[in-house]
Amino acid sequence: MTDPLHELADKQAALGEVRGAPAPDPVNAPMIRHWLAAMGDANPVYLEQGVAPPAMAQVWTMDAPRDRSPVDDVLAALDDAGYTGVVATDCGQTYHRYARLGERLTPATRFTDLAGPKRTALGVGFFATWNVTWYDEDHRPVAEMLFRVLKFRPPEVGKPYPLQPAVNQDTAFFWEGAKQGELRIQRCADCGALRHPPGPMCPACRSTARTHAVATGRGTLHSFVVHHHPPVPGRELPFVVGVVELPEGVRIVGNVVDCPIEKVEVGMPLRVTFRPMDDRLVLPLWTPEEA
Amino acid sequence: MLSGRAAIGGIGATEFSKESGRSELRLAAEAVLAALDDAGLSPADVDGMVTYSQDTNQEIAVARETGVGDLTFFSRVEYGGGAACGTVAHAAMAVATGLARTVVCYRAFNERSGRRFGQPNAGLSGEPTSQGLEMSWHVPYGLITPAAWVAMFARRYMHVYGATSEDFGRVAVTMRRHAATNPAAWFHGRPITLEEHQASRWIAEPLHLLDCCQESDGAVALVVTSAERARDLRRPPALITAAAQGSGAGQMMMTSYYRDDMTGLPEMSVVARQLWEMSGLSPSDVQAAILYDHFTPFVLTQLEELGFCGRGEAPGFVRDGGIALDGALPVNPHGGQLGEAYIHGMNGIAEAVRQLRGDAANQLAGVTNVLVTAGTGVPTSGLILSSG
Numbered sequence: 001m002t003d004p005l006h007e008l009a010d011k012q013a014a015l016g017e018v019r020g021a022p023a024p025d026p027v028n029a030p031m032i033r034h035w036l037a038a039m040g041d042a043n044p045v046y047l048e049q050g051v052a053p054p055a056m057a058q059v060w061t062m063d064a065p066r067d068r069s070p071v072d073d074v075l076a077a078l079d080d081a082g083y084t085g086v087v088a089t090d091c092g093q094t095y096h097r098y099a100r101l102g103e104r105l106t107p108a109t110r111f112t113d114l115a116g117p118k119r120t121a122l123g124v125g126f127f128a129t130w131n132v133t134w135y136d137e138d139h140r141p142v143a144e145m146l147f148r149v150l151k152f153r154p155p156e157v158g159k160p161y162p163l164q165p166a167v168n169q170d171t172a173f174f175w176e177g178a179k180q181g182e183l184r185i186q187r188c189a190d191c192g193a194l195r196h197p198p199g200p201m202c203p204a205c206r207s208t209a210r211t212h213a214v215a216t217g218r219g220t221l222h223s224f225v226v227h228h229h230p231p232v233p234g235r236e237l238p239f240v241v242g243v244v245e246l247p248e249g250v251r252i253v254g255n256v257v258d259c260p261i262e263k264v265e266v267g268m269p270l271r272v273t274f275r276p277m278d279d280r281l282v283l284p285l286w287t288p289e290e291a
Numbered sequence: 292m293l294s295g296r297a298a299i300g301g302i303g304a305t306e307f308s309k310e311s312g313r314s315e316l317r318l319a320a321e322a323v324l325a326a327l328d329d330a331g332l333s334p335a336d337v338d339g340m341v342t343y344s345q346d347t348n349q350e351i352a353v354a355r356e357t358g359v360g361d362l363t364f365f366s367r368v369e370y371g372g373g374a375a376c377g378t379v380a381h382a383a384m385a386v387a388t389g390l391a392r393t394v395v396c397y398r399a400f401n402e403r404s405g406r407r408f409g410q411p412n413a414g415l416s417g418e419p420t421s422q423g424l425e426m427s428w429h430v431p432y433g434l435i436t437p438a439a440w441v442a443m444f445a446r447r448y449m450h451v452y453g454a455t456s457e458d459f460g461r462v463a464v465t466m467r468r469h470a471a472t473n474p475a476a477w478f479h480g481r482p483i484t485l486e487e488h489q490a491s492r493w494i495a496e497p498l499h500l501l502d503c504c505q506e507s508d509g510a511v512a513l514v515v516t517s518a519e520r521a522r523d524l525r526r527p528p529a530l531i532t533a534a535a536q537g538s539g540a541g542q543m544m545m546t547s548y549y550r551d552d553m554t555g556l557p558e559m560s561v562v563a564r565q566l567w568e569m570s571g572l573s574p575s576d577v578q579a580a581i582l583y584d585h586f587t588p589f590v591l592t593q594l595e596e597l598g599f600c601g602r603g604e605a606p607g608f609v610r611d612g613g614i615a616l617d618g619a620l621p622v623n624p625h626g627g628q629l630g631e632a633y634i635h636g637m638n639g640i641a642e643a644v645r646q647l648r649g650d651a652a653n654q655l656a657g658v659t660n661v662l663v664t665a666g667t668g669v670p671t672s673g674l675i676l677s678s679g
Contacts, residue, residue: 063453067451104636148355161431162413163413163415163416163430163431163432163433163435164416164417164431165416165420165424165426165427165428165430165431166416166417166418166420166423166424166426166427167419168424170424171424171427196549197424197425197428197549222447222548222553223443223446223447223450223548223553224443225434225439225442225443225446225495225496225497225498226493226495226496227433227434227436227439227491227495228492228493228494228495228496229492229494229495229500230409230410230411230436231411232411232433233411233413234316234433234434235433238493238496239433241429241432241433241434241443243443243447243548243553250549251548252428252550253429253432253434253546253548254432255432258331265650266446266447266450277431281431283431283432285432
């Protein structure tokens with residue numbers, strides 16, 4: 001993968017382990033007592049022996065004023081790319097020894113992996129993985145943690161276009177084509193008749209064997225309306241909708257765009273253009289041929 | 292043959308308003324009772340009911356409210372306002388075949404204060420039914436309102452025949468003039484000028500606001516029974532001389548843009564052919580026409596499809612006063628849906644009956660045959676009603 005996200009991830013991983021600022025406070029009894037109460041842990045051994053529960057490793061450096069870790073840039077880049085959702089998926093901790101009262105720990109972070117894009121139940125996303133190690137003053141490891149999050153694109157991120165087509169097995173090829181920048185016209189696989197709108201059976205020969213042609217993308221405006229009222233969800237007023245006659249011999253409805261409304265006229269030559277309306281839908285629209 | 296076997300023996304309606312303040316079921320029940328009363332019949336006489344598939348009041352509910360007992364025939368007619376005359380066609384068939392003796396047809400809605408058909412509804416393309424898929428070629432582009440669907444045809448008609456917005460406007464002006472002298476019309480006493488039509492705001496170019504029919508609350512009901520029995524009822528019968536439904540090749544709901552010719556209404560031609568064949572009449576035999584006027588351009592198209600003038604000649608026909616009360620073919624003497632009320636075409640059928648009885652607000656002289664049409668741009672229907 002050579003996309004910018006993976007490039008950045010590789011760069012950050014190449015930094016290796018990056019040390020952060022030391023913990024602002026030493027390991028201390030009040031915090032341990034508070035944590036034990038919050039967790040419902042009644043084991044008296046920690047305060048009696050003057051050691052911290054190992055699972056507290058992260059607690060000591062949580063509020064540390066820190067430099068940017070190698071992880072931050074990756075997460076920010078994922079946010080910018082629209083993968084704003086986040087959910088933790090893995091957390092594995094390894095304990096080398098107990099941290100003792102009075103010790104001051106220092107974290108170090110190593111970005112290890114970015115995997116994706118992957119389709120998940122939450123949406124398309126990337127799994128980002130990093131390791132944090134907490135060191136004592138002698139730079140010996142006290143605890144380690146592997147942490148992994150899924151950064152995903154929430155379905156609501158792009159506002160969904162409100163005028164969605166219904167799609168079924170007879171029409172999916174058309175909308176799939178639009179996503180790929182192709183204006184597809186159904187062609188009967190038996191008699192070759194072209195047809196739009198498409199359907200399951202060729203009205204000319206009754207065959208159900210179907211394929212499609214890719215239109216040249218040129219057309220002529222056969223008729224049009226300028227919609228002024230009432231307001232239409234997802235549309236700015238006024239807008240132009242036309243019936244376009246294709247040289248292939250079929251007609252199709254679409255918006256005429258990138259043209260002053262007073263210049264729109266029956267008979268004008270047009271060229272198809274593909275416009276994404278949201279994350280799912282691409283509509284074939286029409287611009288003046290001259291443009 | 293269906294011709295002459297059945298008749299409309301009673302008509303009834305609520306007031307036409309913008310806010311009825313009553314439920315749609317109550318409107319239906321009130322109109323049904325009014326129609327039965329007009330015929331001199333009681334709910335106990337009713338054994339059949341027909342309405343539009345778009346009507347929200349089931350036949351059984353209307354029967355319960357009005358105290359109608361056993362039903363031996365009930366039916367729904369599809370395709371929006373295209374159902375109007377179709378309800379009478381279904382009722383006439385039921386009567387002629389003996390499935391029922393007295394059938395009530397009704398349409399009731401709060402189309403202004405409740406669900407307004409002119410408002411965008413993204414749900415039109417929400418489900419992969421055949422209609423949802425059909426709408427999916429249009430709705431995603433914002434082509435989502437009836438006015439815009441019709442405007443697409445209107446622009447092509449203008450391009451091919453040189454028709455103008457004023458040509459559409461003359462239809463609206465005529466309908467409003469008729470409504471101005473009809474006390475039941477919402478626009479009673481409120482005629483418009485062609486200048487006002489031209490100055491009204493754009494809805495979907497080339498359609499102005501005044502090219503669009505009103506939005507109304509109200510209900511209309513009709514009682515259909517056999518011709519012999521109708522002659523014994525309280526009011527003079529309106530014989531069903533012809534009744535037909537029609538859909539054309541390549542038919543869609545309001546968006547049949549993929550046929551070779553976008554300037555006509557082939558489905559209305561299918562209806563016209565049957566009406567003339569079934570009745571044995573020709574255009575010169577009808578003294579008035581009730582033409583479905585949800586949007587002005589299709590009134591012109593219907594004049595052509597029904598044979599009252601040639602292709603592309605309707606603008607001239609209207610300009611010459613052809614559809615006025617004193618014209619060659621008076622159209623919608625009650626003011627139509629542009630002037631009286633939008634009751635999905637059902638109020639036009641009632642007007643045809645009044646013209647035949649001789650008690651309409653704008654009564655024409657010597658009316659013996661009236662042609663009625665239903666919704667345009669959709670699979671549709673038509674009637675020829677005759678005095679008898």
